[in-house]
Amino acid sequence: MPETVTLVVNGVSVEMPAGSMVSAAILKTGTHAFRRSVTGEPRGPLCGMGICFECRVTIDGEQHCRSCQTVCRNGMDVRTDG
Amino acid sequence: MGDARDLLVVGAGPAGMAAAWRAAQSGSRVTVVDDNPAPGGQIWRGGPPEAQVWFERIRSVDVEVIGGARVFGQPQPGTLLAETNNDICELKYSRLVLATGARERFLPFPGWTLPNVMGAGGLQALAKTGLPIDGKRVIVAGTGPLLLAVAAYLRTHGANVLFIAEQASSMQLARFAVGLFSKRSQAFKLKRQLKNVPYLSGCWVTEAHGKEKLESVTLVRGAKVRRVKCDYLACGFHLVPNIELAELLGCATESGTVKVDEFQQTTVPNVYSAGETTGIGGLELSLVEGEIAGLAASGKHEAARDLFPFRAKQRKFADLLNRTFALREELKHLPTSQTIICRCEDVTLERLREHHSWRAAKLQTRCGMGPCQARICGGAVEFLFGWRATSVRPPMLPVRISSLIRK
Numbered sequence: 001m002p003e004t005v006t007l008v009v010n011g012v013s014v015e016m017p018a019g020s021m022v023s024a025a026i027l028k029t030g031t032h033a034f035r036r037s038v039t040g041e042p043r044g045p046l047c048g049m050g051i052c053f054e055c056r057v058t059i060d061g062e063q064h065c066r067s068c069q070t071v072c073r074n075g076m077d078v079r080t081d082g
Numbered sequence: 083m084g085d086a087r088d089l090l091v092v093g094a095g096p097a098g099m100a101a102a103w104r105a106a107q108s109g110s111r112v113t114v115v116d117d118n119p120a121p122g123g124q125i126w127r128g129g130p131p132e133a134q135v136w137f138e139r140i141r142s143v144d145v146e147v148i149g150g151a152r153v154f155g156q157p158q159p160g161t162l163l164a165e166t167n168n169d170i171c172e173l174k175y176s177r178l179v180l181a182t183g184a185r186e187r188f189l190p191f192p193g194w195t196l197p198n199v200m201g202a203g204g205l206q207a208l209a210k211t212g213l214p215i216d217g218k219r220v221i222v223a224g225t226g227p228l229l230l231a232v233a234a235y236l237r238t239h240g241a242n243v244l245f246i247a248e249q250a251s252s253m254q255l256a257r258f259a260v261g262l263f264s265k266r267s268q269a270f271k272l273k274r275q276l277k278n279v280p281y282l283s284g285c286w287v288t289e290a291h292g293k294e295k296l297e298s299v300t301l302v303r304g305a306k307v308r309r310v311k312c313d314y315l316a317c318g319f320h321l322v323p324n325i326e327l328a329e330l331l332g333c334a335t336e337s338g339t340v341k342v343d344e345f346q347q348t349t350v351p352n353v354y355s356a357g358e359t360t361g362i363g364g365l366e367l368s369l370v371e372g373e374i375a376g377l378a379a380s381g382k383h384e385a386a387r388d389l390f391p392f393r394a395k396q397r398k399f400a401d402l403l404n405r406t407f408a409l410r411e412e413l414k415h416l417p418t419s420q421t422i423i424c425r426c427e428d429v430t431l432e433r434l435r436e437h438h439s440w441r442a443a444k445l446q447t448r449c450g451m452g453p454c455q456a457r458i459c460g461g462a463v464e465f466l467f468g469w470r471a472t473s474v475r476p477p478m479l480p481v482r483i484s485s486l487i488r489k
Contacts, residue, residue, distance in 0.1 A: 021211035023213075027208065028214060033295070046188070049207055052454050
């Protein structure tokens with residue numbers, strides 16, 4: 001059995017394979033809008049490699065974290081703003 | 083890393099790994115720094131089996147690898163600053179290899195900002211890092227050989243890849259197929275993995291539809307227009323070299339690539355560049371350029387010279403690649419006046435059209451001035467208007483205030 005970690009996305013617990021990125025965990029919970037753009041459009045990940053900043057979310061209270069470059073940890077609290 | 087290393091390599095993808103390995107073998111003390119948590123770059127994300135020989139090589143020599151550190155500036159020559167999740171690090175070097183790779187080119191079309199419209203490499207990266215993709219209906223579209231690799235990967239992992247829409251014409255692709263003879267084994271493997279997935283040449287997305295997320299996609303092929311339901315659209319238009327750091331260090335560039343001499347040295351002495359930064363050429367070219375840079379940066383010029391013939395052969399293949407996947411004019415007409423071009427600042431095409439230069443557009447509309455610093459819209463604006471960014475300023479990326487006011 002591969003190792004897993006459990007984190008919380010918008011209050012919902014989600015289990016991911018160890019080494020997964022937070023962006024993948026968010027999508028797995030069925031949340032597609034990670035944030036709202038300056039004119040209020042829903043946005044989600046685009047580049048998957050830390051360049052576009054569309055996947056930024058709040059992780060453990062810190063805003064503007066790029067979820068595609070953040071590895072899931074046990075007990076992590078993730079909030080989207082979409 | 084307080085003490086100066088002989089060689090600092092920025093980028094732990096194929097070119098950076100090859101440079102580090104060769105330099106360490108030659109006796110240099112080497113540090114590699116990368117913004118991703120783990121080495122491998124984009125193409126070897128997750129450490130696929132075919133990359134193991136290179137991961138093993140890096141492990142076999144004394145190389146320090148710093149992951150999750152984003153280089154954002156050079157306070158003085160010989161020192162780079164990088165930000166980690168909770169700190170900054172100062173990286174001192176006497177020689178430097180810039181192996182910062184490439185990103186996808188994105189072209190705007192109505193609906194391209196909807197959630198679940200992603201880059202081709204973007205969706206693959208997500209799938210490689212934990213996104214369950216099995217049973218999802220995916221359309222892979224855009225241009226370039228990456229589309230084939232992505233479609234094969236997604237399919238192997240259970241996705242229902244409906245088809246691949248390649249904007250290049252069948253005539254262009256036929257020439258490329260002949261050129262592929264030198265890469266037969268790769269080509270056959272892809273063909274097997276993509277059995278029964280239609281590869282539609284001369285076909286491109288004109289609109290993505292949905293309210294809160296993607297629901298369907300409209301495509302055009304010749305006179306035919308059709309609308310197809312799907313869960314993800316993986317859409318990228320080949321690659322753009324990441325040359326921002328090279329520009330920040332004062333290295334000369336040419337047509338969006340870093341200028342290098344035969345030993346991969348840039349116009350700044352002791353600063354080398356290898357891989358996609360010097361022109362999009364794929365894995366084999368990146369590796370050999372990295373090896374040459376690593377050897378040359380360690381004073382092993384004769385050993386580096388031995389690799390020149392192989393590099394020349396790979397460059398020929400790269401030329402063919404870039405000719406084959408040249409963007410067609412029709413793609414310039416995809417965005418409507420209301421289509422957003424700059425996603426960070428939500429600047430529409432209509433607002434950009436009022437301006438005659440990148441600088442004027444930036445000052446008046448904030449296009450390219452958001453968090454991504456034009457890394458997404460820059461490639462599109464270059465294609466649509468022929469504008470290219472004229473300068474890079476530190477910090478290269480949004481960083482914490484505390485990172486800037488250290489000490």
